[in-house]
Amino acid sequence: MSQQRHGSTPGSGSGNVPAFPDLPEATIARLPEYLRALHNLGEGGSDTISSEGLAAAAGVNSAKLRKDLSHLGSYGTRGVGYDVALLIEQIEYVLGLDQRRAVCLVGVGNLGHALAGYDGFASRGFKIVALLDADEAKVGEVIHGLAVRHIDELAQVAVEESIAIGVIATPAGAAQAVADELVAAGVTSILNFAPCVLSVPANVDVRKVDLAIELQILSFHEHRKATLTALPGGRSATGAGNQEAVGS
Amino acid sequence: MSQQRHGSTPGSGSGNVPAFPDLPEATIARLPEYLRALHNLGEGGSDTISSEGLAAAAGVNSAKLRKDLSHLGSYGTRGVGYDVALLIEQIEYVLGLDQRRAVCLVGVGNLGHALAGYDGFASRGFKIVALLDADEAKVGEVIHGLAVRHIDELAQVAVEESIAIGVIATPAGAAQAVADELVAAGVTSILNFAPCVLSVPANVDVRKVDLAIELQILSFHEHRKATLTALPGGRSATGAGNQEAVGS
DNA sequence: AGGCGCTTGTGAAGGCGTGCACAAATCGCG
DNA sequence: CGCGATTTGTGCACGCCTTCACAAGCGCCT
Numbered sequence: 001m002s003q004q005r006h007g008s009t010p011g012s013g014s015g016n017v018p019a020f021p022d023l024p025e026a027t028i029a030r031l032p033e034y035l036r037a038l039h040n041l042g043e044g045g046s047d048t049i050s051s052e053g054l055a056a057a058a059g060v061n062s063a064k065l066r067k068d069l070s071h072l073g074s075y076g077t078r079g080v081g082y083d084v085a086l087l088i089e090q091i092e093y094v095l096g097l098d099q100r101r102a103v104c105l106v107g108v109g110n111l112g113h114a115l116a117g118y119d120g121f122a123s124r125g126f127k128i129v130a131l132l133d134a135d136e137a138k139v140g141e142v143i144h145g146l147a148v149r150h151i152d153e154l155a156q157v158a159v160e161e162s163i164a165i166g167v168i169a170t171p172a173g174a175a176q177a178v179a180d181e182l183v184a185a186g187v188t189s190i191l192n193f194a195p196c197v198l199s200v201p202a203n204v205d206v207r208k209v210d211l212a213i214e215l216q217i218l219s220f221h222e223h224r225k226a227t228l229t230a231l232p233g234g235r236s237a238t239g240a241g242n243q244e245a246v247g248s
Numbered sequence: 249m250s251q252q253r254h255g256s257t258p259g260s261g262s263g264n265v266p267a268f269p270d271l272p273e274a275t276i277a278r279l280p281e282y283l284r285a286l287h288n289l290g291e292g293g294s295d296t297i298s299s300e301g302l303a304a305a306a307g308v309n310s311a312k313l314r315k316d317l318s319h320l321g322s323y324g325t326r327g328v329g330y331d332v333a334l335l336i337e338q339i340e341y342v343l344g345l346d347q348r349r350a351v352c353l354v355g356v357g358n359l360g361h362a363l364a365g366y367d368g369f370a371s372r373g374f375k376i377v378a379l380l381d382a383d384e385a386k387v388g389e390v391i392h393g394l395a396v397r398h399i400d401e402l403a404q405v406a407v408e409e410s411i412a413i414g415v416i417a418t419p420a421g422a423a424q425a426v427a428d429e430l431v432a433a434g435v436t437s438i439l440n441f442a443p444c445v446l447s448v449p450a451n452v453d454v455r456k457v458d459l460a461i462e463l464q465i466l467s468f469h470e471h472r473k474a475t476l477t478a479l480p481g482g483r484s485a486t487g488a489g490n491q492e493a494v495g496s
Numbered sequence: 497a498g499g500c501g502c503t504t505g506t507g508a509a510g511g512c513g514t515g516c517a518c519a520a521a522t523c524g525c526g
Numbered sequence: 527c528g529c530g531a532t533t534t535g536t537g538c539a540c541g542c543c544t545t546c547a548c549a550a551g552c553g554c555c556t
Binding site: 298299300314315317318322324325326327328329330 | 501502503504505506
C-alpha cells in the first residue's frame with residue numbers, strides 16, 4: 001500500500017523550473033559518486049575529463065556514466081569531454097546541494113557519537129545542527145562543539161533550523177517512535193541506522209543503512225568462495241562481480 | 249561447516265554440500281533482512297510465520313519473499329507458513345553465519361572507534377578480533393576491551409585469527425594502501441567506509457558504504473519534493489518510492 | 497472421507513537497468 | 527578548408543528482477 005508510481009511529470013510546457021525528467025533511481029544513486037570523483041579530479045588540476053576517465057575514477061562503466069549524465073542534459077563536448085567545474089555545478093544542482101542542508105541527529109550513543117563528528121557530512125553539503133537524545137544523562141554533553149538536547153525539543157529545533165533531514169542512530173526499539181516524532185516535526189527524509197523497518201507516510205523518504213547486513217552479505221560470499229575452492233574444479237578466483245557498491 | 253543439518257539436504261545425491269544454486273544478488277542482499285525479522289518474531293514467541301507476515305516485518309513484497317526463499321529450497325508448509333526456527337537455521341547456513349566470522353578493523357578514528365564498539369556486529373555473527381591503525385599515537389590504546397595494534401602487524405594477526413573479512417575505516421587517502429595490505433594478508437572480503445573506489449583482485453569482494461552519499465541521495469529527493477510542491481498541481485505528497493533500503 | 501479455506505511455490509509478463517556499437521559532433525592540424 | 531582523431535549521446539538488444547495470478551498442496555472441520 002501507499003507506494004505509488006510516479007504520475008509522470010506532465011509534458012512540461014508550464015515554463016517553470018524544468019524540475020527533473022524523472023531520473024532513474026539507479027542514476028541518482030550514482031550521481032554522488034560521480035560528484036566525489038569530480039571533486040578529486042578538480043583538485044588535481046584537471047579542467048576537463050572524458051567519460052572514460054571519470055568512469056574509471058568512479059568505478060563504473062563509461063557507457064553507463066554517459067547515459068547517466070545524458071539524463072540530466074548534455075553538458076559534455078564531443079571530442080573533448082566534460083568540463084569538470086560545470087559538471088560539478090550541474091550535479092550539485094540536481095542533488096539539491098547548492099544549498100547547505102540542515103540535519104538533525106537523534107541518538108548519541110556509540111554510533112551517533114561518531115556520526116556527529118564525521119567530517120564527510122560537513123565537507124559534502126550537510127551541517128548537523130542538532131543532536132538529540134532521550135537519555136537525560138546525555139543531555140547537555142557537548143560533542144564536537146554541539147550540545148546534546150533532549151528529544152522533546154525536537155519540534156522546536158526543527159522549525160528553528162528548518163530541518164528537513166533526520167538521522168536515526170538509536171537502538172532498534174526506539175527507532176519507530178523517533179521516526180514518528182521526526183515526521184511530526186516536519187522532517188521528510190530519514191536516514192535510518194537502526195536495524196528495523198520504519199513505517200512512515202508516503203511523502204517521507206527513508207534510506208536504511210545496516211552495517212551488520214553489509215557484513216552478512218560479505219559473509220555469504222566468503223561462504224560461497226570457501227565451498228567453491230573445496231569443490232573438484234578447484235579454479236577459485238575470478239568471482240563473479242566483486243566491487244558491489246551500496247545504494248538501492 | 250556446521251554440525252547437524254535439520255531435515256536432510258534436498259539435493260542429496262553426490263552426498264556433499266550442494267553449494268548453492270547461484271542465488272540472485274538481489275536475493276542475497278535481502279536474506280539478512282529476513283533473518284533479522286525472523287529473530288524478532290522468534291523472540292516474540294511466534295512458531296510459524298506466513299510469507300505475508302514475514303514480508304511485512306521485513307518491509308518487502310510477499311511474492312518477492314516467497315521467491316527469494318524458494319531459491320534456497322522449500323522450507324515452508326502450504327496452508328501454514330514457514331517454521332521460524334528452521335528458516336533461521338537455513339538462512340544462517342546459507343549466509344555462512346553458522347560459524348562466527350573473525351573481522352579486523354583498520355582505522356580507529358572517529359568512525360572506526362564507533363564501529364569497534366558496535367553491538368550489532370557481535371550479536372549477528374561477527375567478532376572483531378583486531379583493531380589496527382597506522383598512527384603510533386593510537387597503538388596500544390584499548391577500545392572496548394581490545395588493544396589497537398600497528399598496521400604492520402596485520403599479516404601476522406590475519407593468520408593467527410584466520411581473518412577473511414576486513415573493514416576499512418581510514419581516510420580516503422589511506423584506503424587503497426590498506427586494501428592492498430589486507431589482500432596481501434589473505435583477506436578476501438572488504439567492507440569499505442572510505443569515500444573512494446578500491447582496486448582489488450577479482451577474487452576479493454568489496455562492499456562500500458558511504459554515509460555522505462546516502463544523505464546526498466536524500467537531498468535529491470528533498471530537492472525534488474520541494475520543486476514539486478512549488479508546481480501548479482500542488483498535490484505534493486505521495487512521492488514515488490519511499491522506503492529505499494540500501495544494498496546493491 | 498471429503499470438502500473447504502488458507503498458503504506456498506512458480507509460470508509468465510512486464511519493467512528496469514546495463515552494455516554494446518555506432519552515428520553525430522567537435523577540435524586540431526595540415 | 528577539409529580531414530582525421532577523438533569523444534559524446536543514444537538506439538537497441540539482452541538479462542535480471544519484480545509482480546501478478548494461479549495451480550498445487552496442506553490442515554482442519556464436519
